[in-house]
Amino acid sequence: MHRIRTGIAALAMLAGSISAAIAGVELKFAHAAPDTDLQQNLAVFFADEVAKRTGGEVTVKIFPQGQLGNDQQMISGARSGVVDIVMSGLNNFTGMMPRLGGLELPFMFQSREHAYKVLDGEIGRQGLAEFEQFGMKGLAYPENGYRNVTNNTHPIKTPADVAGLRMRTNNSVALNELFAMLKANPQQLPVAELYTALETGVVDAQEHPVNITYSFKFYEVQKYLSLTEHAYSALALAMNLDKFNALTSEQQKVVMEVAAEATAMQRKLSIEKQESILGELAAAGLEINRDVDKAAFQEAAKPTWDSYVAANGDELVKAVQAVK
Template sequence: MKLLKTLGLASAFALAALSAQAQTNLKLAHAAPDTDLQQTLSVFFKEQVEARTNGSVTVTIFPQGQLGNDAAMIDGARSGIIDIAMSGLNNFSGLVPAAGAFELPFIFPTREVAYTVLDGEVGQGIAGEFTQHGLKVLGFPENGYRNMSNNRGPIKVPGDLAGLNMRVNNSKALNDMFAALGANPLQLPVAELYTALETGVVDAQDHPIGIVVSFKFNEVQKYLSLTQHAYSALALVMNDAKFNSLTADEQKVIVEVAAEAIAMQRKAVQEKEAGMIEELKAAGMEVNDDVDAAAFQASVKPVWDGFIAANGDAVVNAIMAAQQ
């Protein structure tokens, strides 16, 4: 009888432990619309995590800035109010200034180089610096190559930017680049950009093709120039304490699924980009790719010099070495 009672108590404790496990719900937030590939990544992540943990970890997705803008989401992930956040890597450079090297114009000549650097020793070294700010980097999804759109005319040479009121994100490198090219950079959250373009607060903006489509900027922009002046990565981060609170098996699933989700999303961005450009053309945008890349690269050299002066050349040199 005593043995049965002991076994009964053990079973009760085991069931209680399983019940506690089943209550682990992760809030995942991003700022893109639910039509964007960031949402596709999020859904894949949710489904695979839940399946592979047999439901001990569930994921609730909050797209389109439902839990705040990028700064609020990052603060939320650091404090634990949000468990996982996906945001442009530029939004983390205030915490980890060295990450700004990845935002330098023309530093990644191809996507393959960007992946090699971000997934390799250089990127993982930068990722390690996030831990001191309460964040674990799960990987670097793709935002894509940034291109310029405006309502004045095609952009082919650096002089075509002179006098344009250009919306920029909070990347110092991009702010410095547009200033060097004669534009008037104005920082605005992406959630406010459509209205700012519609009302003429700004004349122009730069984003990867997928963002132009998902935010419908073609409705308020006439010209799209395929400048591909900067590769833009996202960062998928998790509250470090929350990650460490999971079991070893659950942590393994989170890491593995994140890597698979990022690989899937990167592939989808590449596969869909040409079709998106055709979609924008069909919707009335005038698209040009006759851009003098060499002239732009020469014009933005001071941006690299400024970054190196402020942060040293170690990361830039490591990125260049990884391309050899």
């Protein structure tokens, strides 16, 4: 009798998979960036390739610029199934998975290449596996990029220049601690509210990769961009776990392969376009400062590592630093 019930269950699952393939699956893909951002380039590549490689069985509809909510709302939607795929800063997931906050520590990575090797290797795969306990399938780590400071007061050359700035920060524990130690006034705001906050003087500084400063047009309400490169920020691409499991094994393979290829494509674009974006920002009137004492900033950031290790242990930090 047990074998019969098992066989019936297997047939039901097979029938469901065949039915889903025939009927077609549409996935809702949400992210917070404008459609001029590299995140949209990734989303479009992902949508096109998934549709092509599944013969149209799986299609992807893209919702950019927070159309389905702010980052936390989109992530909650991906957990519940209201959103199928979400792309958001890795920092927005570390409230659930604080250990992964180690990947957000200031000066954690020696270079982009170091970051890619860590994120695409065993450390990154272990991180993606953690998403499953929260109802999501971790797919990949696209690039947000190196974070830099913009403000309306003066160029940032040394850590002392940060003091007194009303600095918009994301929800990274380490970055908030860093700017508080540098005697700024860090304030957490959703990125969708940041332009208005800068325009009205609620905050007078922010820190983002240059592509975000460009695509969100923060250059219109800021005067100085200093290339502090104080932290490398990854994005996380994740899918609702039930929706992923409902795909056929072949469709799952396509989703995983395309996510990896889309991430590689977007990272390449990020590197290739950085100098041209800086040129556009300068042409728009933003003063670009490359004269930054990064060694002094790195020294100033050391206590953030100590705080992370005290709360989460040193396993992840040591593993990242061991990757050459």
